[in-house]
Amino acid sequence: MATMAAELVSVVSKRCIIVLDAYFAVGPVFLILKQTLDGRGKRLIHLVTRAKKNVVAYHDPPPKTGLPGRPREYGSKLCLMDLFETMAGRFEQTTISLYGQCKEVPFLCLDLIWKPIGEKVRFVLVRDGSEQFILMCSDVELLASDIIRAYSYRFKIEVSFKVLKHLMGAFFYRFWTSAWPRIGKRNVSDLSSVDDQRSRRLIRQTANAIEAFMNFGCIATGILQIVSLNFHQTIWKKYLGWLRTVTSTIPSEEVVRSVIQEEYFHNFRCFSNSAIYRIIMSKNRKPTVDALPLAA
Numbered sequence: 001m002a003t004m005a006a007e008l009v010s011v012v013s014k015r016c017i018i019v020l021d022a023y024f025a026v027g028p029v030f031l032i033l034k035q036t037l038d039g040r041g042k043r044l045i046h047l048v049t050r051a052k053k054n055v056v057a058y059h060d061p062p063p064k065t066g067l068p069g070r071p072r073e074y075g076s077k078l079c080l081m082d083l084f085e086t087m088a089g090r091f092e093q094t095t096i097s098l099y100g101q102c103k104e105v106p107f108l109c110l111d112l113i114w115k116p117i118g119e120k121v122r123f124v125l126v127r128d129g130s131e132q133f134i135l136m137c138s139d140v141e142l143l144a145s146d147i148i149r150a151y152s153y154r155f156k157i158e159v160s161f162k163v164l165k166h167l168m169g170a171f172f173y174r175f176w177t178s179a180w181p182r183i184g185k186r187n188v189s190d191l192s193s194v195d196d197q198r199s200r201r202l203i204r205q206t207a208n209a210i211e212a213f214m215n216f217g218c219i220a221t222g223i224l225q226i227v228s229l230n231f232h233q234t235i236w237k238k239y240l241g242w243l244r245t246v247t248s249t250i251p252s253e254e255v256v257r258s259v260i261q262e263e264y265f266h267n268f269r270c271f272s273n274s275a276i277y278r279i280i281m282s283k284n285r286k287p288t289v290d291a292l293p294l295a296a
Contacts, residue, residue: 001020001024001029002024002028002029002032002033003032005018005033006032006033006036006045009036009044009045010036010044013038013044014044015043015044015045015046016044016046017045017046017047017048017142017150018033018045018046018047018048019047019048019150019151019153020047020048020049020154021049021050022049022050022051022052024049025049025050025051025055025136026116027114027116027117029047029049030047030114030116030117030121031117033045033046033047033138034117034138046137046139046142047136047137047138048135048136048137048142048147048150049135049136049151050133050134050135050136050151051080051123051133051134051135051136053081053134054079055080055081055123055134055136056077056078056079056080056115057077057078057080057110057112057113057114057115057121057123058074058075058076058077058078058112058113058114058115059074059075059076059078059112059113060075060113061073061074061075062075073118074113074115078112080110080123080125080134081132081134083108083110083125084125084127084132087108090108091106091107091125091127092106092107092108092109093105093106093107094107094144094145094148096145096148096149096152097149098149098152105126105127105148106126106127107124107125107126107127107144107145107148108124108125109122109123109124109125109144110122110123110124110125111123111140114136120140121136121137121138121140122136122137122138122139122140122142122144122147123135123136124136124137124144124147126148135147135148135151160221163221163253163254164217164218164221167221167253167254167257168217168220168221168253169217170213170214170216170217170218170221171214171217173209173210173213173214175206175209175210175213176206177202177203177206179194179198179202179203180202180203180206181193181194191203221253224253224256224257224260225253227256227260228250228251228252228253228255228256229250232249232250232251235251235255235256235259236251236255238259238262238263239251239255239258239259240258240259240262241255241258
């Protein structure tokens, strides 16, 4: 994931912030993203992620004393989850707009040394009602309120997965080949045992079909979103469904899809001469010549 993000940002060549969950709160991810630089040697990408509950960090090392022995590299050790109680009086309040609503969020911002990368990381301890969590950011100059707001956007990924799965059916592919090795108990398929060219070709074609199917689902979702943003008034006028409460002037992907379906079936006769219609009709199964007629 970090390598893919680094390659993408290198092509875009603009400063970016990547928001990931706690699974990616590990040293190698921070180090990979740190190596992505622009032509002037400045970082192109920073990371905002949720820290694991057992995360620890260190204060700055004490000044050198001049005495014999190796100087200390780290200061005192802190178990950050304990700071919700030990430093409760130092929490600040900030107002953050999340999904169109203003919300008061207590937080504590600390710049501490994180041992896996050997340098400072901005830690933001957040209280959200009864929930307590810690955010990490590789950019120590980014405001704590912006870090919290950036991480709140990560939930939109889950919404996108829901749309792709339940609305677009992007995960309902049925591409498979018997040449693919049996998946073991750990859900890992060992492809190193595939040595003949035919099996490799079949596996490659299957993987390409799955990826293409998913990409078409993502493209279709993006088209629905573009239509929703640019033609929301037209969509609402033509929507034939019923909603108990309309919470936004921008219709959802499901509303847009419903309108497009109705318009397509209503105007289907007009499409008889289009290229897409001819392609669809060419895929229909034609009855065989020797088929017997059904009895009346």
